[in-house]
Amino acid sequence: MTASKPALSRDQLVRYSRHIMLKEFGVGGQERLLASRVLLIGLGGLGSPASMYLAAAGVGEMVLVDFDRVELSNLQRQIVHGTSDIKRPKVQSARDRLLAMNPDVRLTTWEKALDERELIDQAAAADVVVDCSDNFATRFAINAACVQTGTPLVSAAAIRFDAQVAVFMNRGDGGCYRCLYDDAATGQETCAANGVASPLLGIIGSVQAMEAMKILAGVGPGLDGRLLILDGLRMEWNAIHLRRDPGCPVCGDRPSAHAS
Numbered sequence: 062m063t064a065s066k067p068a069l070s071r072d073q074l075v076r077y078s079r080h081i082m083l084k085e086f087g088v089g090g091q092e093r094l095l096a097s098r099v100l101l102i103g104l105g106g107l108g109s110p111a112s113m114y115l116a117a118a119g120v121g122e123m124v125l126v127d128f129d130r131v132e133l134s135n136l137q138r139q140i141v142h143g144t145s146d147i148k149r150p151k152v153q154s155a156r157d158r159l160l161a162m163n164p165d166v167r168l169t170t171w172e173k174a175l176d177e178r179e180l181i182d183q184a185a186a187a188d189v190v191v192d193c194s195d196n197f198a199t200r201f202a203i204n205a206a207c208v209q210t211g212t213p214l215v216s217a218a219a220i221r222f223d224a225q226v227a228v229f230m231n232r233g234d235g236g237c238y239r240c241l242y243d244d245a246a247t248g249q250e251t252c253a254a255n256g257v258a259s260p261l262l263g264i265i266g267s268v269q270a271m272e273a274m275k276i277l278a279g280v281g282p283g284l285d286g287r288l289l290i291l292d293g294l295r296m297e298w299n300a301i302h303l304r305r306d307p308g309c310p311v312c313g314d315r316p317s318a319h320a321s
């Protein structure tokens with residue numbers, strides 16, 4: 062019989078010591094985090110803090126998806142990118158920053174919008190999907206892939222001073238992101254046209270990282286089944302309980318073939 066190697070190195074025991082000393086977390090929670098894989102889509106205002114906190118926290122593997130390049134107007138809120146990154150692909154810029162923060166994290170990057178098949182494959186390979194995209198078409202496609210593969214989804218959106226964030230475990234009867242929004246919602250407003258307060262994205266992207274981390278480490282109960290709404294101007298939080306919509310085209314009683 063050979064002696065088994067300790068799962069955490071001496072450096073890791075120090076790096077993650079403030080997690081390990083949390084009684085809800087412990088060595089086991091950190092080991093689960095280091096063994097986990099996250100699919101994170103969108104490296105903008107939400108994806109910046111979400112990816113940075115998840116990398117620093119010790120997620121083992123992250124798949125980063127974004128087809129965009131860094132622009133000057135991004136830098137007010139997309140804090141994973143710097144001024145010297147302008148014109149670089151966001152996945153490359155984020156990759157450099159996250160690896161500088163924590164060399165433990167293994168990164169795969171996709172500099173493109175994933176098609177339906179790729180999205181399903183990547184969702185199936187992930188323990189959690191973090192949706193930091195900025196439009197309903199992408200969010201619907203991500204949701205459909207997560208429902209189909211039974212992958213937990215942490216979803217968020219922010220504009221002006223308003224934001225919302227929700228967790229869909231996609232197992233059991235909890236409903237999905239599509240239960241919340243119908244096609245009519247796709248005529249949406251954008252941050253490019255309406256503006257967005259910079260720290261609002263830090264707050265909500267950090268909530269996404271927090272919820273993803275707890276799901277991965279097995280620390281709960283978390284936000285599952287609730288939509289958290291922030292009025293950042295008044296600094297007021299509200300939560301509404303989510304229910305599955307039997308008429309939902311994705312998770313309802315009669316799902317349609319092209320519900321994304």
Ligand SMILES: [Zn+2]
Nearest residue numbers: 237240309312
């Ligand atoms: Zn649904």
